[in-house]
Structures are given as C-alpha cells and as structure tokens.
Amino acid sequence: MTSMADKVFHPRSEGIPSEGVMDQYADGKAARVWKKFVGDSNQRTQNYKDFLIGLLRANGCVKILDAACGTGIDSMMLVDEGFQVVSVDASDKMLKHALKARWEKRKNPKYDEWVIEEANWETLHRDVQSFLPDPSFDAVICLGNSFAHLLDEFEDQRVQRRALENFAKCLKPGGLLFIDHRNYDAIIDSGATPGHSIYYNCKYPVDIKTSVLVVGGRPELITLDYCIGGTDDGDDTNRSEFRLCYYPHKLDKFTKMLDEAFG
Template sequence: MSADKVFHSRSEGIPSEGVKDQYADGKAARVWKKYIGDSNQRTQNYKDFLTGLLRKHNCVKVLDVACGTGIDSMMLVDEGFKVVSVDASDKMLKHALKARWEKRKDPRYDEWVIEEASWETLPRDVQSFMPGATFDAVICLGNSFAHLLDEYEDQRTQKMCLENFAKVLKPGGLLFIDHRNYDAMIDSGATPGHSIYYNCKYPVDIKTSVLVVGGKPELVALDYCIGATADGEISERSEFRLCYYPHKLDKFTVMLDEAFGNKAQHSIYADFKPLDQVENPAYYIHVMQKPL
C-alpha cells in the first residue's frame, strides 16, 4: 500500500499500543484546553440543561467519567455539586489537577476528587479510592465515549463500559452520555459545524474523514485545525487528529437500553432540545434513569 493510502489513526507522538489515550503526546491536550476554553465559556444552553436535570432529580454526587481538563467538573463544582472526576489520560488530568490547585482558596474545591481510572475497570477503580461509593449521576459528555474504538468488531468493550457506568449509579440515578451525529457524517462526509458545548473564540476548521471497511463505517477521524490569533494567544496554526467510533443513533440507543437491562427510562435529546425539534443536530444526548 502506498504511503498516501495509509490511514493514520493517531496523532504524532501517541504510543503504538493503542488509541485509548489520544492526548498522550501532550500537544493535543494543551491545544484542546485552548479550544474548549474554561467553565465560563460553556454555553448557557448546556449549563442549564445539565444542572437543571440534575437538580430536578435531586442529584448531588456526580461522577464525571471523562473529565479531561476538568472544565465540566469545575462548572458543576461552582454550581454546588459534589464532583468526582476521572479520566484515562494522565496528560489531560494534569490540567485538571492544576486547575484545582489554582482554586485552592475556594473551599468548594477542597472536596473535588480527581483520579485516574479506566472505563473498562471503572467500578474497581472507583472502589480503590472511594470504597463503597455510588453516585446520583454519571456524566460522559463532549463525544468522549466515541474515543473508545471497536477493536473486536462486536462492540463488546463498549457494552462492558456502559454496564460499568450503570453499576456505579445509585438506583434512580442518571447517566448523561452523548455522541456526535455520526449518521449525518456518514451520509454527507461532513461534521455539523455548530458547537453546543462551548463558545470557542478561535478560528477552527474540522476536516472529516470516514473509514469504511467491507461496506461498514469503522472509524471517523476529525482533523482539528486551530488558526493563530491576532492577540498572539495561539502563536501558530495548531493541528491534531482525534479518531472516533461512529455510533449510529439507533444502534447506540439499543446498546444503552441493554446496558441497563432494558429497564431504564431513556430520554434522547438533540442539541439539548426535544428530538423532534432539531432537523440536523450536532449531538445526540441520552439520559438514562436507572430503575429503582
């Protein structure tokens, strides 16, 4: 196969053993932090949607299983929730730990727990640093779950991880999990361009590539290109690639239901609105309520 036909699934510097930590080179983590901004740059729609449902269901203790740099966790801490944040990427967690240190004079941040953990061993990992803990809510947002690729081609790992999310929830607890509109990406070869999570102040271009094997979409690569800024905050064009498993809405819905034994209440939103109100959403957000 010629060099220009090779599909590179990892950014330069990411270790050869896999793509579980696509931020392992450090560069992507730094640029991503700039890209998403801080907790003050989260869109009001997102903040109102998440905190509104958490309060409606009397959720206090929240596990952020894809905390990344800690932006969403900080938003929840600021809103008075008790937050435990985990991520598999130590490079991303360094930013979260630094953010907690910078907030050390705020007593709310004394209770913010940040630990490294894997979705594949989540219940055991959580027990290792918080024995007996269960949560009112688990959040896995920002298209994070799609980072987990399907190495066995039967989605067994994804299914196990979703079951692990359910296990750490209290009865009646909520799981918030989302994915991009991969149906649209597969059909059009383009990413719906509007952002629902953050008010990015930098010029951003996203190139979409869909890898099809045997007639089946196996992987979507998004090449993020963030341009230099006039104020010099980003001095040069930054580029990095992140790869995702292209979850289709129908199949992901079934997989989620099965993870909760087909007994959970399942609500689906499009860009934080009722599903029938948005024709071509950027994201689908699933809210699962674990049975009592």
C-alpha cells in the same frame, strides 16, 4: 493487539496509559490545544450549563461521577454549583490540567472535596472502588464526545458494552446516565463535521477535516483533523493542529446497547 486506528494510520496524538487503553492525548499536544478549542469556559457554558444543571437538579442528583473529566472544565462547573464531584479520566495528560485547576482554586472551600483520579472505563467500578469505599452515584456523566474515543478493536463492540455496564454499576437505582457525542448519523450522511456548537466556543477560526472509514459496507472509524487558526485576521503564527479518532455511534444501535447495559 493492534487497534483499529493503527491499522489505518498513526494518529498525531497517541500513547498507552498504564491501564492499556489507547490515550489519544498522551503526548500532551491535544490536551493543550483542547483548552483552546473549548474556549472561554464562562462564555461557552450558559445554555449548556442551564440544561445540564437543570437536568441534574430535576432528578435530585447530588453526587456526580464525571467519567471523562479531561481538563476538568465540566467538573468545575458542577463543583461551583455545589455538587459533590468525583472526576476520572484515562489520560494522565488531561488530568494534569484538572489537577492544576484544582490547585488554583485551593482557596475556595468548594474545591476541598473535589476528587480527581485516573480510571479506565473497562474497569471503572473497580477503579473507583480503589479510592472510594462506596462507588455509587446519583449521576454518571460522560461528556464532550468522549465515549466515542473508545474504538471497536474487536469489531463486536464488546469493550464499549463493558464500559456501559461499568457506568450502570456506578449508578444508584434510579440514577441518571448522561452521555453526549456528535451526531454521527449526520456526519456519515454528509461527510462533514461542524466546527462550532454551543459546547465548544473557540474564538479562533476552526476547520475540521472529516474522514470516514467504511469496512464491509459499515462505517467503522471517523477521524477528525482539527485545524485551529491563530487569529481571526488569518495570522497563522499560533495555528494548532491535532487528529482524534472516533467510533461512529449511530443512534439506533447506541440506544440498544444502553438498553442492554441497564437491563
């Protein structure tokens, strides 16, 4: 089946992992540049870290499933804070960065129990069960605008609903699901995407060109062309560019899908 992104254009970063889900990081380019965009992990995280760690601890969470770990930056923050972390991602190219980060921390005993595996949101509960006998967590986190990478190729959001149902299956009763993504309501209204936030802390100039695809009067796809400058003084020798595609979740509709997934 042709994905919605393929109907419109071919992303610069494209590929299909073994599970069959579009992996926009598969060529390795976006995976490499993403670390540059995220920026200094220590500098960027303080406000965000205080919020996330505070939220998890306030809810008594210990065992965490990072369902979109990417390069492992959020997982490492949680491991450092003493949480039991299982990290999964559909992109093996992103996971290579997480595995490398774990290897570099191998002398730190906190990292001995950090589990990193490949998994697909559509079969997440089954995938996690294949390497973990009890795939039941105090919290499931899906951060960094990751969930919106899952496009609506059937045009009825069935795949996205299935993913949310899998998140629910991985949670203990009373567990916490934490998903964040960009403010697509504002992006659709303004046609622009902010280049900086407390989550991303790139030290280079960032420009994000935004395109909104409207089908039948409804926004169906947003493409963001990231352009990251080489230096602050305008030297573009190390300029980086990549394109990612997102489904523009609007708050009201997304809230209803969450309500349905959790009954």
